Amino acid sequence: MNTENMDRRNFLKTCAFTTGVVGLSLEEKALLAQEAKAKDAKPPAAAIPLPMGRIGKLQVSRLICGGNLINGFAHARDMIYVSELLKHYFTDEKIIQTWEMCEQCGINTMISTVQDPYAGGKDPTVRVITKYWNERGGQIQWLAQYFPRPDDPFTKGSITVL
Numbered sequence: 001m002n003t004e005n006m007d008r009r010n011f012l013k014t015c016a017f018t019t020g021v022v023g024l025s026l027e028e029k030a031l032l033a034q035e036a037k038a039k040d041a042k043p044p045a046a047a048i049p050l051p052m053g054r055i056g057k058l059q060v061s062r063l064i065c066g067g068n069l070i071n072g073f074a075h076a077r078d079m080i081y082v083s084e085l086l087k088h089y090f091t092d093e094k095i096i097q098t099w100e101m102c103e104q105c106g107i108n109t110m111i112s113t114v115q116d117p118y119a120g121g122k123d124p125t126v127r128v129i130t131k132y133w134n135e136r137g138g139q140i141q142w143l144a145q146y147f148p149r150p151d152d153p154f155t156k157g158s159i160t161v162l
Contacts, residue, residue: 006048008062014048015063050106058141060109065102065140067112070095071123087122095128099140108139114146 051062068074070090076082090098099110112125125142132138148154 006051008051011048011051050108052108060141061107063107064143065099065107065110067110067125067145070098070128071113071116071125090124092124092128092131095124096132096136096138099132099138100136103138103140109141109143111143111145114144116145116147 052059053062054060069086072083072087072090074082074086102108102110112129113123114126115121116123125144129138129140129142132140
């Protein structure tokens with residue numbers, strides 16, 4: 001398939017099909033066995049490069065990794081247990097694995113918060129992204145969302161310039 005002629009709709013169809021095929025195996029035993037094997041093996045590079053866009057001089061993949069789930073924010077309506085479930089699942093290591101997979105699939109940007117006031121002081125983003133960049137050599141770009149305080153609008157903004 002010619003990547004120059006691939007539009008967003010065809011790209012998303014290809015991704016959705018691939019995701020559906022991968023998602024067929026949900027049995028716990030199979031997943032645990034695959035996870036043990038996956039620790040040693042790296043997923044193959046994306047066969048089709050992701051389309052890119054620009055924000056100023058920054059090149060950004062047109063598919064961006066969201067940060068809600070790594071912070072435990074789920075739009076789960078009245079299922080109040082989902083946020084705690086996500087916080088337990090997304091350990092620092094699982095977040096790093098997620099970003100590694102994103103980069104291997106051509107996603108070069110993620111978006112997440114900086115000390116989100118709704119995270120109750122447990123926003124892992126700054127700690128984990130710093131670890132990922134410094135210890136794992138990660139290159140993923142971070143679109144930082146922060147909530148400036150009226151009395152101090154710049155402190156959280158300065159944290160985002162790591």
